[in-house]
Amino acid sequence: MGESPxxxxxxxxxxxxxEDPRSAEPPTLSLPLVFRTREPFDGxxxxxxxxxxDETLQDAARRTLAATTGLEPAYLEQMYTFGDPGRSPDGRRxxxxxxxxxxxxxxxxxxxxxxxxxxxxxxxxxxxxxxxNLVVEYALWRLRNKVSYGRIAHALLGETFTLRELREVHExxxxxxxxxxxxxxxxxxxxxxxxxxxxxxxxxxxxxxxYRYNTEVEPxxxxxxxxPTRSDT
Amino acid sequence: MGESPxxxxxxxxxxxxxEDPRSAEPPTLSLPLVFRTREPFDGxxxxxxxxxxDETLQDAARRTLAATTGLEPAYLEQMYTFGDPGRSPDGRRxxxxxxxxxxxxxxxxxxxxxxxxxxxxxxxxxxxxxxxNLVVEYALWRLRNKVSYGRIAHALLGETFTLRELREVHExxxxxxxxxxxxxxxxxxxxxxxxxxxxxxxxxxxxxxxYRYNTEVEPxxxxxxxxPTRSDT
Numbered sequence: 304m305g306e307s308p309x310x311x312x313x314x315x316x317x318x319x320x321x322e323d324p325r326s327a328e329p330p331t332l333s334l335p336l337v338f339r340t341r342e343p344f345d346g347x348x349x350x351x352x353x354x355x356x357d358e359t360l361q362d363a364a365r366r367t368l369a370a371t372t373g374l375e376p377a378y379l380e381q382m383y384t385f386g387d388p389g390r391s392p393d394g395r396r397x398x399x400x401x402x403x404x405x406x407x408x409x410x411x412x413x414x415x416x417x418x419x420x421x422x423x424x425x426x427x428x429x430x431x432x433x434x435x436n437l438v439v440e441y442a443l444w445r446l447r448n449k450v451s452y453g454r455i456a457h458a459l460l461g462e463t464f465t466l467r468e469l470r471e472v473h474e475x476x477x478x479x480x481x482x483x484x485x486x487x488x489x490x491x492x493x494x495x496x497x498x499x500x501x502x503x504x505x506x507x508x509x510x511x512x513x514y515r516y517n518t519e520v521e522p523x524x525x526x527x528x529x530x531p532t533r534s535d536t
Numbered sequence: 537m538g539e540s541p542x543x544x545x546x547x548x549x550x551x552x553x554x555e556d557p558r559s560a561e562p563p564t565l566s567l568p569l570v571f572r573t574r575e576p577f578d579g580x581x582x583x584x585x586x587x588x589x590d591e592t593l594q595d596a597a598r599r600t601l602a603a604t605t606g607l608e609p610a611y612l613e614q615m616y617t618f619g620d621p622g623r624s625p626d627g628r629r630x631x632x633x634x635x636x637x638x639x640x641x642x643x644x645x646x647x648x649x650x651x652x653x654x655x656x657x658x659x660x661x662x663x664x665x666x667x668x669n670l671v672v673e674y675a676l677w678r679l680r681n682k683v684s685y686g687r688i689a690h691a692l693l694g695e696t697f698t699l700r701e702l703r704e705v706h707e708x709x710x711x712x713x714x715x716x717x718x719x720x721x722x723x724x725x726x727x728x729x730x731x732x733x734x735x736x737x738x739x740x741x742x743x744x745x746x747y748r749y750n751t752e753v754e755p756x757x758x759x760x761x762x763x764p765t766r767s768d769t
Contacts, residue, residue, distance in 0.1 A: 308543050309586060310619070310631050335583050355541060360619040360631070383616045384633050385594040386543070398588070398631070400617050 307530070308396035312364040313435070315382065315403040315442040316374060318411050320422055320474060326413050327507060329471050330408065333422040334439065335372045338429070340419065343393050344432030348423065350439075352399065364402035372412035376404040383441060390434050397433075404443050405450075405458035413437040413462030426478070447476060453495030457516035465503050466490060490514075541619070541629035545597040546585030546668070547637040548675040551644050552692050552708060560740065562704050563616060563641065566655040568605045569664070569671065571689065576625050577665030582658065583672075585632065597635035606647035609637040616674060623667050630666075636675050638691035639682075659711070680709060686728030690749035699737050699743040700722060720729055723747075738762065 336348035343400035353367035361379055369375050379402040411422070425431075425443055428436060432448040446455070455476060456469050456500040464472075470486045490496055494517060552563035569581035586600040594612055602608050612635040614763060614764050619631035644655070656662075658676055661669060679688070688709060697705075703719045723729055734746040 307540055310541050310543060355631070357621060359621070360617065381616060383614060384586070385612070386633065388590060388592070398593070398633070400619065400631070484704065 308398045310355040311327060311352055311397050311399045312355060312360060312367060313350040313399050313401045313438065314364050314368045314379065315350060315439060316368070316376065316406055316409055316454050317403070317425065317442070317459070318406045318422070318461055318515065319472065320411060322422075324412070329475060332425045334425050335374065335420050335422050336428075337371050338419040338421070339432055343391060348421070348429065348435075349432035350401075350435050351420075355400075361402065364400070367404075371417060372420050373417050374406065374410070375414075376406045379404050382445065383438075383473040384436060385434060387434070387484070388449060399433075399438075403441075403445075405455065407444075407459060407461045408459070410426055451495065452476070453516050463499055463501060463513040463515050465507060465508075466515060467508065467511060469496065469514065528536050541631045542587055543588040544630050544632045545588060545600060546583040546632050546671065547597050547601045548583060548611065548635045548672060549601070549605070549639055550632060550637070550658065550692070551639045551641055551655070552637070553641055553644060553703065555655075557645070562708060565658045565708050567658050568638065568655050569655050570604050571654070580593065580665040581654070581662065581668075582665035583634075583668050584653075588633075588762065593633050594635065597633070599642060600622055606650050607639065608632050608642070609639045612637045617673075618667060618671060620667070622636060632633040632666075632671075634671055634675075637679075638679075638688065639692045640692060642694070659726075668723060685709075685726065686749050689729060696748050697730055697744040698733060698741075698746060700741065700744060702729065702747065738754065 304509050316334055317331055320333045321330045335351060338349050339345055339347050339349050343383060351371040352364070352366045353370075355363045356366070356536055358366065360381070365375070368379075382401045382403045384398060384400045386396075388396060390399070391397045425439060428439060430436065431439070456464060456472055459472055460468055467483075468489055469490065470481055470483060473486070474481055497517045498515045499513045499515050502510045503513055504510040547557070549567055551566055553566040554561060554563045566731070568584060570584050571714055572580050572582050584604040586603075588596045589599070591599065593614070597612050598608070601612075606685060615634045615636045617631060617633045619629075621629060623632070624630045628673050658672060663669065685706055689705055692705055692743055694699055699720055700716075702723065703716060706719070707714055715732060729747045729752045732746045732748050735743045736746055737743040
C-alpha cells in the first residue's frame with residue numbers, strides 16, 4: 304500500500320481586477336498565486352495552501368489562505384480533491400482538497416499586501432507548481448459551466464451593480480462580447496437580477512440604474528453539509 | 537499539527553430495487569452497506585470503502601467497492617471529501633473522499649452476492665458507522681437537487697424505458713405522486729427524453745412506447761478532469 308499520504312488544502316480565489324485601479328480597461332479574471340522559494344518547484348507559482356492541521360478541511364483552507372494572501376472570503380466552497388500518485392515529484396504522496404471562492408475587487412484591495420503573492424490572469428498562466436494548472440483549468444470550467452450568472456455577478460460585484468458592470472462580468476467569464484440591448488432584454492426576462500430604486504452616478508458613465516441579485520429566485524443552497532462561514536473556535 | 541491523517545475512500549451507490557424481484561410494488565431507492573464485524577462501530581452498517589492504496593482516488597473507490605459488494609459501475613463520480621476531526625472515535629484522523637454512482641437494477645442483479653452486504657432503503661436507514669448517515673443525507677440531497685431527471689432516468693433505467701417507468705423513478709426520487717397525463721405533457725415539452733421506434737410488450741401492462749435519454753440536449757460533461765471509466769493499469 305506504500306506510505307501514508309499527506310493531506311493538504313489549496314484554494315482557487317477568483318476576482319475581477321485591474322492591475323492599475325485607475326485604468327479604464329475592463330478588469331481581468333485573476334487569482335492570487337504564491338511564489339515558491341524552495342524545492343520542489345523552487346521559482347514557480349503555486350496556489351495558496353498548506354498541510355491540514357487539527358482543524359476542519361475548510362478551516363485549514365481558510366487559515367492557509369489568510370496566512371499567505373491576507374484574504375478572508377466570507378464563503379469558501381469545497382471544489383474537488385486531487386490525489387493522483389506522482390502529483391509531487393519528490394516521492395511524497397499528497398492528497399489536496401481544493402476549496403474555491405469568488406471575491407469582490409474591494410475585498411482584494413482591503414487584504415494586507417503579502418510578500419511573494421501576485422495576482423495573475425487566470426487565462427494566461429505560466430507553468431505552475433505541481434498539477435496546479437489542471438486545478439485552475441478545472442476551476443475555470445466549473446465557473447463557466449456550473450455557476451449561474453446571477454451567482455457570479457453577486458459574488459464578484461457585490462450587493463448592487465449596473466447592467467453595464469453585469470454585462471462586463473459576463474463578457475469576461477464567457478470570453479466574448481455581448482450586445483448591450485440584447486443583454487438587457489435577456490436579463491429583464493430572466494429575473495435572476497432585479498432593479499433597485501438606486502442609481503449609480505459619477506464616474507466615466509451616465510447615471511445608471513443599480514440592480515441586485517434576486518435571492519428569491521435562486522437561493523444559495525448548500526444542502527445538509529452547509530457549514531457556518533467561519534468556525535466558532 | 538497532530539498526527540498525519542489517514543486517507544480513505546467510500547462509495548454511495550444508489551439503485552431502484554425490489555427486495556423481491558417478482559413484487560409488483562414500486563422499487564425502493566436503496567444503497568449497499570457493509571456490516572462491520574470489528575471495532576470501531578462493531579455491529580453497525582457502513583458505506584463500502586477502505587484505505588487509499590498506490591492508485592488514483594477513483595481506482596481506490598472502484599477497487600474497494602468491487603471487493604466488498606461485487607459491483608463495478610461504469611462511472612463513479614467524486615462527490616465530496618469529509619474530514620472533520622473526530623469522525624473516527626478511536627483517535628485516528630480519517631479523511632474520506634466519497635465517490636457515488638447511480639446503477640441499474642440489472643447491474644445489481646449481476647453482481648456476485650457478497651457476505652455481510654445488504655441493500656437498505658436510503659430514506660429509512662438505521663444509525664450507521666462513523667458519519668455515514670450525514671454522507672448519505674448529502675448524497676440524497678445532491679441526487680434530488682443537483683442531478684437532472686434525464687440523467688437520473690438514464691443512469692437508473694438504462695438505455696430505454698417507458699414513460700410509466702420514468703414517472704415511477706421521478707416519484708421515488710421526488711418522494712411524491714405525479715399525475716400521469718401532466719407528467720407525459722411535461723416530458724414531451726422538455727425534450728430531455730425522446731421517443732424511440734420500439735415498444736415494450738409483455739409484462740403486467742399494455743404495450744408501451746420506449747423512450748431514450750436525449751444526450752444531444754444534455755451531454756454528460758465532465759470538464760477537464762474527465763477520467764476514463766477505468767484506468768488502464
